[in-house]
Amino acid sequence: DTGVSQNPRHKITKRGQNVTFRCDPISEHNRLYWYRQTLGQGPEFLTYFQNEAQLEKSRLLSDRFSAERPKGSFSTLEIQRTEQGDSAMYLCASSKGDRNTEAFFGQGTRLTVV
Amino acid sequence: RKEVEQDPGPFNVPEGATVAFNCTYSNSASQSFFWYRQDCRKEPKLLMSVYSSGNEDGRFTAQLNRASQYISLLIRDSKLSDSATYLCVVSHTGRRALTFGSGTRLQVQP
Numbered sequence: 001d002t003g004v005s006q007n008p009r010h011k012i013t014k015r016g017q018n019v020t021f022r023c024d025p026i027s028e029h030n031r032l033y034w035y036r037q038t039l040g041q042g043p044e045f046l047t048y049f050q051n052e053a054q055l056e057k058s059r060l061l062s063d064r065f066s067a068e069r070p071k072g073s074f075s076t077l078e079i080q081r082t083e084q085g086d087s088a089m090y091l092c093a094s095s096k097g098d099r100n101t102e103a104f105f106g107q108g109t110r111l112t113v114v
Numbered sequence: 115r116k117e118v119e120q121d122p123g124p125f126n127v128p129e130g131a132t133v134a135f136n137c138t139y140s141n142s143a144s145q146s147f148f149w150y151r152q153d154c155r156k157e158p159k160l161l162m163s164v165y166s167s168g169n170e171d172g173r174f175t176a177q178l179n180r181a182s183q184y185i186s187l188l189i190r191d192s193k194l195s196d197s198a199t200y201l202c203v204v205s206h207t208g209r210r211a212l213t214f215g216s217g218t219r220l221q222v223q224p
Contacts, residue, residue, distance in 0.1 A: 033211060040122070042201050042214035043158065056211060091157060093212075102148070103212055105157035 002026060004106035006092050012112045013082055020078045021109045025094030032075050033103060034067055035091040036060070043091055049075060082113045117141055118215035120202050126221045131192050135218045137202030138184045147178055148203040149187050152217065158201055161187075192222045 005024040013019050025032050030051050035043035046065070048056040051072035061067075064082075069075040079086055089110050093103040120137045127133045139147075147164035162169065164176040164185050175188040185202055202215040 031210070035214075040216070042118075042216045045211045045213065048211050050210070102160045102163070105159070107157050 004092055004094055004104050006090075006106035006109050008109060009107065010110050010112075012114060015084060015113055016081055018078065018080045019082060019111065020076055021090055021092075021111075022074060022076050023092030023094075023106060024074045025092070026096075026104060027073075029094035029096045029104075030072070031095045031103075032069055033093040033095075034075070034077050035093065037089045037091055037108075038087075046077075079111075082111075084113045087111055087113045115140060116215070117213050118202055118204055120215035120218045122216060122218060124219040124221050126223060127192055128223055129192055129194060131222075132188065132190045133192060133220065134189075135187045135200055135202075135220075136184055137186070137215055137218075138182075139202075139204045139213075140183070141204070141206055142183065143206040144183075144204040146205045147176075147185050148212070149174075149176060149185075150201040150203055150214070152199045152201055154198075158214075161200070189220075192220075194222050194224060196220060197222045 007022045032049045034046040037043045045058050047067045049069040064080045067077045089108045091108045093105045095101050095103040118139050149161040150158040151161045152158040162171050164178050168177045173190045177186045199217040199219045201217045203212050205212050
């Protein structure tokens, strides 16, 4: 499978715990995005990488959230001290090129904070 | 005001009907426009890009009106398999990320 891969697919955690999600983009794609989606809403932008550089972060991304893409390939999204409001689907997408081109999404990681 | 606004629906239509969705965007610097489709509990997938001159892909037609800042999607001869949420997506040169609307839900009924 050469699409965007996300792990784990599901995560249930207790409030206050830290969680980390992983995204493996399509191999030739240099752009990688993280989005969050809740029921009945469209995906909300969290952060964006071009290669290993984090070029944009949403105001939605509090200091409990951090993302990395250390070698310009896979990326991790960490949420510290999780809160119930963090429960959502976390989607990763990747794209290539310098212009705005199609973004391909992974199947997402569904986080439930209890 | 949201940057991209859509009527959430649901639009309930019979098989074979023609249905149209509109989407408005607030940033006049928006340069690229897309329609994505999202099935229940699945990831969004690109349905079609939207070009300035309008474009068609089979039963689907997309139009862009820059003066009024809206995008439309027309689906002809609706199929049961068209039932999904349709997401309007825009981006502009000052921001590389795609901005999504909340989506319009379509339910095609037999």
